[in-house]
Amino acid sequence: MQLIRNPARQEWPSILARPVLDNAALLAQVGEVLDDIRKSGDVALGKYIIKFDGEIQGDLRVSASSIVQAGDELDIELKQAIDVAFNNISRFHTAQQELVQPIETTAGVVCWRKSLPISRVGLYIPGGSAPLFSTVLMLGIPAMLAGCKEVVICTPAGKDGTIHPAILYAAGKVGIQEIYRIGGAQAIAAMASGTSTIAKVDKIFGPGNQYVTAAKQLVQMQGVAIDMPAGPSEVCVLADETANPAFIAADLLSQAEHGPDSQVLLVTNNASIINDTNIALETQLQQLGRKSIAELALQNSKAILVANMDEAMDMVNAYAAEHLIIASTQYEKYMDKVEHAGSVFLGNLTPESAGDYASGTNHTLPTNGYARAYSGVSLDSFVKKVTFQHINESGIRNLGPAIITMAQAEGLDAHANAVKIRLNQ
């Protein structure tokens, strides 16, 4: 890790800056895929699958029997772990359901809002090196709880043309029956504009590589909603002298193993914590299957020593991390000072991986500083909150004059008239 000691405040922005990608060329390239699939549907979709993934093996849609049978191919231990995660994620997201609460704002004027499910949503589940069945749970469970009528998964098949059974098992658990073996920008394009194979969705969720991310950005401009913009995953550990350096090292590595572009940051007021964490990193790194990836990520990561914990807190807020670990037995002193973060992990026994998999919170979170303005995925992401209102005779008499006055002051006669005509009757 790069050690940075007591940086001046004016240096903070450059120290905390995320890598900026010039993706104009990428957007142009992906834009062509989107245009082509919008115009030519399945013909273009097939063309890009062959171009990017080799050949199309059999049906793009996964058979119902494969989904049902997937559980048989999994270890009982993994099935039980998925069940534990399913229960916790369900419990946490169920508590996000909003009750309908009518408010009489003026006598005779009653307003409320009601959550209505988004009808048809698409979940993109990346393939590549790992079968991300945890993301199926994190997106599929709130979709199920929200009552989305149709939930679709697109995920690239492995080299043998199959989808990992853990993905299919997790999909089955959340009631998803419509799964396509399609990956990349072409999957986003197909879900966004619809083809004969796969009907258009209203909103697209899920992580992906730079092509998938660019495609999501572009389809958002064409009216398809997306969960949030995405960048490389990141963790920031805020530590004081009560932290455990071995635990910090383990948490930093669990971020670093995601990819060479993972953002890893340690902020503390204590020089020994940095020193001891570095020693622990050396030891723990040797034991990792993804050692070479984690090593690359660590080269770009930073350990920042600041004068005191107030300054540390300011820095953490300036960074607005996707994952913020407050590694301290005194976490209660710090937690109310968090202003921007995707998800916060409190105390020495709360690793980020708990939230990644099984504690109940969602792991789809804002990266790249987007935590300043965006929330992570929740039940809210799968509904629209629609307002309703009813006005009775006394209500229109009580409220009508104010509406008329305001409408006339804005020069909108017909708005005023819609009230007058009711008052006059």
Next chain:
Amino acid sequence: MQLIRNPARQEWPSILARPVLDNAALLAQVGEVLDDIRKSGDVALGKYIIKFDGEIQGDLRVSASSIVQAGDELDIELKQAIDVAFNNISRFHTAQQELVQPIETTAGVVCWRKSLPISRVGLYIPGGSAPLFSTVLMLGIPAMLAGCKEVVICTPAGKDGTIHPAILYAAGKVGIQEIYRIGGAQAIAAMASGTSTIAKVDKIFGPGNQYVTAAKQLVQMQGVAIDMPAGPSEVCVLADETANPAFIAADLLSQAEHGPDSQVLLVTNNASIINDTNIALETQLQQLGRKSIAELALQNSKAILVANMDEAMDMVNAYAAEHLIIASTQYEKYMDKVEHAGSVFLGNLTPESAGDYASGTNHTLPTNGYARAYSGVSLDSFVKKVTFQHINESGIRNLGPAIITMAQAEGLDAHANAVKIRLNQ
């Protein structure tokens, strides 16, 4: 209005389609403004203000005394009406505050979420023909209730270089002190990237013309959040035989007067309702100040006769209107069948203008079919919902094995190790 009788279902999509704009040229033009202001700050901002608005008259920032004194220039009646609206909107949006609700998902594992304000938000208030002080309330009140630290308004000045006192009075009421006399795409650009005059914001809200809308779409791709994509305003009236045609006509006109591109739709199972509404439209149209605008909008609007109210409901859901008026004494029969809408107005005495101004619900709503996937503005729009979790010793013992199993199945050793190292201690 165009009369459409009993259209076949396969014709619905073309009947209900919104106008599609090819805005590639517009996006390119606006993109230049954004790039220029990002690179050259105030110099470029000044250049575009002179280019698009003529000259820069005095300070761009409105003085504190102008805001304080604005109330003196308003009629007492208008001030009282604004106060009524302020109270109702505050009441409705206060009820949207979410309580922190800790959930023990597994023994020893406690998770909750907490709403944190977005620090600095920018509100765009259009100028042009009408001073939209109602939009200042609709955006400023939830920003105030959310606890946003800094709220900025950009709004174009009138020809005399001043801002309408009703806008300043409304801003003062919601505690906004930072107001700039800047309009158009250059205002969005300045708020999105920041200049010496106006610091960067985290999220941009508010309606605007096609340049403003294009600028918001583009800055969203560069990481600045926006409230929602926008299109022309629209109303759909669902009526049965218990509706009042004069009221329907008044509501259709209150939409039509917004602009020639306003979308106006009447769906009913009753031919006399259409006939009588057309007669009422003729009479009421003559009395309007904005008659010529409303007339143009009506030429593109549609009255659709369907076989029965079930079919009417299906059509209304297929349209996904920004404003849906259920013009019927039997509105309770229909309201639970609404699947997509921005805001719903129930019964014969509930005009859309109530929600536009003063009933309490927000008037910033999804247009253009976006109601399928987007909510209107609410308190939620001004906060991030951040998840927190704390795990104790028994918690990590209870949950740890499931995390380890899942992480290993995804091939992420370091994620598993972050738990193992805690269990081993």
